[in-house]
Amino acid sequence: MIVTRARRLAVPLVTALVGALLVLAPAPVRAAADRYSADIRRTEYGLPHILAKDHGGLGYGYGYAFAQDNLCVMASWVLTLRGERSRYFGAEAMSDDPVDPVSNLVSDVYYRGVQASGVLRRVLARPAPHGPGAELRALVDGYVAGFNRYLSETGVDRLPDPTCRGKEWVGPITATDVWTNLLDLGRLGGSSSFKEAIAAAGQTPDQPVRRSPAPGSNAYAIGREATRDGHGMLLADPHFPWNGSRRFYQVHLTIPGVLDVSGGSLYGTPMVQIGHNATVAWTHTVSHAQHLTLYRLKLVPGLRTSYLVDGRAEPMGRQEVSVTVRDAGGATRTVTTTLFTSRYGPVLGSGWTDRTALALADANAANLRFADEWLAMAVARDLTELRRAQDTHQGTPFVYTLAADVKGGTYFADTSVVPHVTDEQAERCRAQDDPELLVLDGSTSACLWGRDADAVEPGIFGPAAQPRLTRADYVTNANASPWLTNPKAPLTDYPRVYGDVHTERDLRTRVGLDMITRRLSGGDGLGAPGFTLESLWRTATGKRNLGAELLRPGLRALCRTRPVMTSSDGERIDVRGACATLAAWDGRARLDSRGAILWREFFLRLNGPHRRSDKPTSWWKVPFDPERPLTTPRGLDTANPVVTTALADTVRFFTANGIPLTLTPGQAQRYGAVPVPGCTEGEGCFDRIRTGEPLGEDGRYPEVNTGSSFLMAVELTPAGPRTRTVLTYSLSANPASPYHADQTELFSRGGWVTERFTEAEIRAFPRLTTTSLRP
Template structure:
């Protein structure tokens, strides 16, 4: 696969410039490793390890290819790799037709994001502004590193890049800034193969049999005893893509068609976006390469326009075709009939390749006030101009928005009206930063008034198991709480545990588990998507039970009801502010599990990662950044938690972009390599 992609000319395969950039990245990595030596590497996790060695361009290309598949086949690796085992086990069974019949569901990448692109009519000085707030993992291979790439006269771009990639994915140059959020569009479809009777590795298309492809793959692995062995497995493929181990029966099998399976175009697209001088050039870059793998694009320029697009790679499945070809009635999964060529992906004249939608079909919006996204569908990128005319495979319309989307839209509305307490209406760089890190909790804003009323009427509430619990002290704590998720917000953790309890499935006396009944007082209304649902249905017995359960848990563990985020959540030794997405927090965080008896959550592992606020002025960009988990993953580095401490205190780094700004830095050092 990779060989075929690399053999294609640009823009279908990598450009000469991108190839040179990858080669330079590899040379730089290997030069550092050679000069330093494996035994002298500063990170103890790598120092002296036998698996550390030079890399090749193939390693970088494979990492990029895997990144592009994050919304598709990268999530199905185990099911793809196990297809040979599934076939072998089926052949050895005495009773036929007994394999795993489950069908994989639609998967959505774990990372999220927030983004504002602010146009000239929404800023005080008439400049374009951008907020980037990607929510990526704090550990592992998908961390960002900060970089400023300069090739005099060719490229001058600053921002964040993911480990192992040589291009800036989120960033700005002198006149354009852009960011991404994870798109709601689907990257793949599943195809149900109708197997030839008596042949588990052949399937029918338009009544004619087609044999599955078969490939032997050998991998070197280390077992639990530390021994190294070579394991060989068989992979099966179809005209649609790899066959999955899951769902393979005597009559049918499931194949995965991934629109990004052979896509490396996004790397050249990011390179071209980094060189764009205005939004028109950025749009041309996207139309030329059509490679964004799984993200929306939000951008602005020095002229003060704001741009939203789902310019990503999306399978060409129209609404009509989806209904006609659907092999299983499941709204969460697009399983198509693989027995007829009528259900193959369609073609657009303006698409770079068959099988994906072209630019004309993509949801796009250009404004001079703002566009925004927090991983919802394109529908309300700007509520004044709802986007509706796009295929459903891109996302839904007129459906309930999650609380993070709603709080982000409300933050913009309050800034434009001046009702947020940050001064005169309109964004400045400073108010953009303060808006982004305000630590609002929308669930509390919507529900706390009704909970207070319930507290006044019912000072003793009944827990899930029927025990009576005095909640007066808890009610007083929640009443006095500032409603935010700052380090010192007393009551924020009690609220979280109460809110989690509201959404927890209920166990009946007979042991059956039922999903929670809606506790909203006012249900969702598509005519009022920004203000519904709202209010707390205090007549729902799950509401007092959730508070009673939370209070009893705190009391049993000896935890103060005033427990703060600064005490309960950390990254290493650094306290971390913020709250969860479900609560309606904008710059949300996620921990690895439940609150312990000591009043601590596991370390923060996901959330705001590379935050960037940019104002594009005629004199040059003004930029503030913070890499929430800091630049170094090594616990031995002085830069392992330095920016995390800034993030903890709500502080940012002032970027030095121009040559004059860089030279003015008092601790500047320069290293020249030949």
């Protein structure tokens, strides 16, 4: 039975109602319920604390709680993973993938191809650590049973979320759905970002390879030498989508005496990816390493589907993939597509000619090891055990790891799965120049990935080759290469496939490093030198704009001599009002920062009126110097005409559309009905936000769609962790839920949640509710 306890809710009434619902539950759900039990305790903002006696029960409680808050998102994503979107929504509509939205037909062909490949079946058949361990399998099975129990008890027609209430496409999920979701998460930095090219094999020879960008993040791990009280501290600031299946769900998972972990868990995954236990905290940022390579195939003359390796012909493999498509009138038909494969991986439609083709080799194509790795990290008692967990599983798919422990140590590593391509091999085998992708010669076996003796799988680098750094002061990353993880100890001795060295750092990386420097010197106005939990939070959420700090003095000087500037079409524009606004601006991106949006629009135009780039370089006064990477480039080259043109064009846009020059972030940026502070990473903002589109003529950006998502600051003390968090888009995607926008409003006004981790803290919450799931 289920028992819900709240101060203002009578237990007999709830028991009676639940008993009535259980009578309606189908037999398979009740059979699953007989195997599991769990308690779901909710504290402020609906945050769930799941308590169970084993991993199956833990998954059961988690699946049930997640379904209460986000069933519709999961139901839609399951259609995606099964390749069934075209059946219900038509082929041309866009998929629900928040990272790489493509047409439903492309999405369905891709995921049907994954199914047809049999990769998941093969991985699940392997023993640990190559395949899932027993605890993980129990967790997944329990999660499915808990999710389905909630759906069965509630009924599709009575779901609280109007998004999918009564929809024909809502139904129970399976363990295969959860495993497929995990497999797809591992491929986020690889195969999953090439859906169009894979689905269109042989059909789009003239299209370049298009790869969707991966999300980003910030992270600090602060050690005993940099904290006021000598404790280890951690800041997690992942920049993931604000909608869809790649949102974080905040959860606390406890098996007494076995597991006690709290943090952020991506939708549909039954474990914590970013979080802490009593003595260790960790987070991830997206790695700069290559997690795939492309191979250029030399085709057999006259045979477009055969290629040469060491002079011998090899036929491509074929997969016939069928997708059911619904037309506008509701009729369905079957569309069949042929996908092609090679010894390296899928053959891409992009770049396929009569002589050559490209094949994708994804190091994470068959990787589920990261799921067990996260479980092992969750029970680590110190950094030594955390490193051992990573060395054992070697499954981290596409992210760096930064961690701190109660002893005050810090740790950085790129333990992600990286193809074994040495610098020598990359130079010898490079088949074409590409600034982002490593393209190797597929016509010779000498260019196959190598193997390390300490690697858990062939073809990837082992732990000994990975960039790592252990410090007592700090390590940090904001999606740059490992080089300046700590500028006092630059990392350089790693294969270039892991990232570059001695190259220009973006402004977000630079502002993050500068924030640490100022905090350690006490020069940031936040009190005596050294981090406390309060100063760590205030540092991370300060809304600094490094681009403005570096460039505004030069613009002020220009404004004093050029009150009228010429726009890109030759019109003379009076910029005095804009100059005054920017001079008075506080230089931050707070809700009420007057001039922050004017600056952004000017900054984005600096590369020209028709090109809005996050990586401008031509207008710096002092160019990048690899010997001074933290302070260069800097200054505004006021002699460059692009500067005056950019300001004139910006002012003209504002005045022509009646937009006040003092427009604030709170007026221009929204998530739903909630105003959102913050600015973009290109400007040099740390806790950044992104809308993906320019400012509209109404003075509004499209809704915020990505950025700081699950902010977590942890101080690991001998008495237990002290933690502040905020889930920027809130816990539930259900617009009817009380937890749909409550934390968004908290984030908007600069607030946070003081986490409840211990039993005493949880039980002390005055409005605690408990849902007990019992056979």
